[in-house]
Amino acid sequence: xxxxxxxxxxxxxxxxxxxxxxxxxxxxxxxxxxxxxxxxxxxxxxxxxxxxxxxxxxxxxxxxxxxxxxxxxxxxxxxxxxxxxxxxxxxxxxxxxxxxxxxxxxxxxxxxxxxxxxxxxxxxxxxxxxxxxxxxxxxxxxxxxxxxxxxxxxxxxxxxxxxxxxxxxxxxxxxxxxxxxxxxxxxxxxxxxxxxxxxxxxxxxxxxxxxxxxxxxxxxxxxxxxxxxxxxxxxxxxxxxxxxxxxxxxxxxxxxxxxxxxxxxxxxxxxxxxxxxxxxxxxxxxxxxxxxxxxxxxxxxxxxxxxxxxxxxxxxxxxxxxxxxxxxxxxxxxxxxxxxxxxxxxxxxxxxxxxxxxxxxxxxxxxxxxxxxxxxxxxxxxxxxxxxxxxxxxxxxxxxxxxxx
Numbered sequence: 001x002x003x004x005x006x007x008x009x010x011x012x013x014x015x016x017x018x019x020x021x022x023x024x025x026x027x028x029x030x031x032x033x034x035x036x037x038x039x040x041x042x043x044x045x046x047x048x049x050x051x052x053x054x055x056x057x058x059x060x061x062x063x064x065x066x067x068x069x070x071x072x073x074x075x076x077x078x079x080x081x082x083x084x085x086x087x088x089x090x091x092x093x094x095x096x097x098x099x100x101x102x103x104x105x106x107x108x109x110x111x112x113x114x115x116x117x118x119x120x121x122x123x124x125x126x127x128x129x130x131x132x133x134x135x136x137x138x139x140x141x142x143x144x145x146x147x148x149x150x151x152x153x154x155x156x157x158x159x160x161x162x163x164x165x166x167x168x169x170x171x172x173x174x175x176x177x178x179x180x181x182x183x184x185x186x187x188x189x190x191x192x193x194x195x196x197x198x199x200x201x202x203x204x205x206x207x208x209x210x211x212x213x214x215x216x217x218x219x220x221x222x223x224x225x226x227x228x229x230x231x232x233x234x235x236x237x238x239x240x241x242x243x244x245x246x247x248x249x250x251x252x253x254x255x256x257x258x259x260x261x262x263x264x265x266x267x268x269x270x271x272x273x274x275x276x277x278x279x280x281x282x283x284x285x286x287x288x289x290x291x292x293x294x295x296x297x298x299x300x301x302x303x304x305x306x307x308x309x310x311x312x313x314x315x316x317x318x319x320x321x322x323x324x325x326x327x328x329x330x331x332x333x334x335x336x337x338x339x340x341x342x343x344x345x346x347x348x349x350x351x352x353x354x355x356x357x358x359x360x361x362x363x364x365x366x367x368x369x370x371x372x373x374x375x376x377x378x379x380x381x382x383x384x385x386x387x388x389x390x391x392x393x394x395x396x397x398x399x400x401x402x403x404x405x
Contacts, residue, residue, distance in 0.1 A: 072123035077146050078132040079139045079335050081342030082113030084319060085287075087295075087302045094286035097299065101280055102306040109302050110319035111295040112343050114335035119147035119156060137341050146334070160291025166272075167296035167324060172283050173223050173275045174296075174328040174377050175303035184221045186276045189243075194270030196255040201271055202245060211240040223275050223326045231266035235259075239267065275326065281307070294333035296324030297352065300377050301384070312381055313350070314388030319343035320352030320380070328377035332356035337364040344369050350387055352380055358397035373397050 086108040087096045095104070118124035132138035143149060147156045176183045189205040192198040207220045213232040220226050233239055235258040242251050256267030277283060283303060287295070298320050305312045321339050323331035333339075336357045343351055344366035353361050355373040365371050372393045374380040383393060 072125055073129070074118070074121075074123035074149055075143055076124065076129060076140050077116050077118035077143045078124060078128060079141055079146075079338050080115050080117070080132070080135075081137055081338045081345065082115040083290075084110050084112050084342045084346040084348070085290075086110050086317075087298055091286050095284075096286050097302055097306075098284045098286075099303055099306045100282045103309060105302065105305050105311045107311040107313055107315055108317040108348075109298060109305075109313070110317070110343060110346070110348060111298040112319055112321050112339035113290060113292075113294075114338045114342075116146060118143060120153050137338065139335070139338065157291065163293040164287065164291045164295070167293040168283075168285050168299060169275060170324050170326050171296050171299035171303060172277055173326045174300040174324050175307060176277060177222070177224050178300075178328060178377050178381065179304050179307045181224070183278060185223060185278075187220055187223060187226065188274045188276070190272045190274045192271050194255070194257050197257075197270035200241070200252040200254040201243070204245075206244040207241060207273075208244055208249065209242040217242070223273065227327060230256075230268060231264075233267040235267045237267070239269065241269070292333075293323045293331075294321050294339075297322035297330050297354075297374075297377065297380055300324045300328070301352075301380055304377070304381060312384035312388065316350055316387050317348055318350045318352060318384055318387065319346070319348040322352065322354040322357075322374070322380075324377060330354050330356075330374050330376055330380065336360045340364065340366055340369065340371065352383060353397070355397075355400055358400045361397045362401060371397060373400055 085091060085096060088105050088107070088109055089096060117128065129140055132140050147153070151159075173185070176185070187207040189201045189203055189207070191203065192201045207226070209217045209219050210226065210229050212218050212229045218225075218229055230239075233256055235256045237256050238253045239256050240251060240253050242249060254269055257270040259266070259268050285299070301312065301320075319339075321333050321336065323333060325331065332354045336353060337360065340351055340353075340361070349369055351369055351371045353371050353373055355375045358373050361371055361373070370393065372383045372387075373395060374383055379394075386393065
């Protein structure tokens, strides 16, 4: 049998294959793509909306915090370094201290001050408080410790001015007692404070004599001598004083007052005094815009070295702070850290500080500054003389605190 040959016409149709590929209508495909894109766009819009809401929330919080930061508070004040003034120089064209018939020392001796923000009725903003907390030279202090809210700004200014005037008067007396202890002073009544004193004294009365504890009449020639008599008298007991009122001389009696300072002995007259230096050595000051009592020690030191014709510290500039009383005692002040920093910024390397402030001094001494603690005007003079001689301080705040433990 012959083999059979099957011949297929090449033009005949080719049967469909079993492939899974299926033809898609272009229109359908376009619609599908539109739906997918629409879904993506919708999701992107929702995401953008969520981000926008979140951003707006954050911005709202920031704006709220920012607005709150500008709100004022009257509970705190900010203390920062204030002007440092060489009392041997001038302020607004006037000699800061002038002692008639004496020469001005050539070596700078500087009083230091503290600038206070927030004592007015406007207060201080929270942003300012935050900034001050982050500034090492500033201190945030409760307002009632500086300028109580229950006292008007005008009254605070008046008290501050009175404290400055008191420190100036005390400085004059302390300086004369240190350098010329036998100098005779005229003591006149400035103000009567206690009820008994108000009945006995008028402003301007000159104190002539006082009956002492031994019932003897003693002429009053200086505040120091008056204090020595009063220290031996008893509070609550009558004290006899002879005064000059106008052209007349008369005797008055006042009940002795108890000293406000518990460390003081004896009785007080219940008055404030003007203690006038001898004629020819009148002292004037030009610091009208500065208040408070903390420059008293520096005033006294400068007057003393003028009376002695010396620069106590030689050629070394000295800055410092501290109150002074009529007996020459140096008392504590506020803002010691800011005052030391202010002096350091102005180039002073030696600083006299009240020994009573040593707890605030230790740990806050500016680098490169020698801080010398003093308790009296005499100690302050000696400290400056040791500086002139190139000697180390007689003591330090660390040593004082160590002894107190």
